[in-house]
Amino acid sequence: MSxxxxxxxxxxxxxxxxxxxxRFPLCAHCEAQGLLTEATEVDHRVPLAHGGTDYEDNLQSLCxxxxxxxxxxxxxxRRLWCDASGLPMDDTHPRFK
Structure with missing residues (x-):
């Protein structure tokens, strides 16, 4: 069983x-850092594989x-796309626009 x-x-x-x-068009993680980035994906705060649900209180919008x-x-x-401060090194990230 899956x-x-x-x-x-x-x-x-x-x-x-x-x-x-x-309802939540901005990336929750970027917004917490004071950045306004359009969300394009819906994430499960607690992954389904770890018992999370598809209920609204377990979902967040992310870039x-x-x-x-x-x-x-x-x-x-390991996080390879962030520098020591945790900021993205990818210059295509919305933070750099």
């Missing part, structure tokens, strides 16, 4: 995603860079 059995799929997930991005960073951190991988 560890993602609670995952919402198809039209139901599309509706949840659309509603989340409409692609922050979502990738969070996902890698959750998987225990």
């Amino acid at each position: 560890k993602y059995t609670n995952r919402t799929r198809g039209r139901a997930w599309s509706a949840i995603r659309e509603r989340q991005l409409r 692609t860079t922050c979502h990738a960073k969070k996902t890698l951190e959750e998987q225990g991988k």
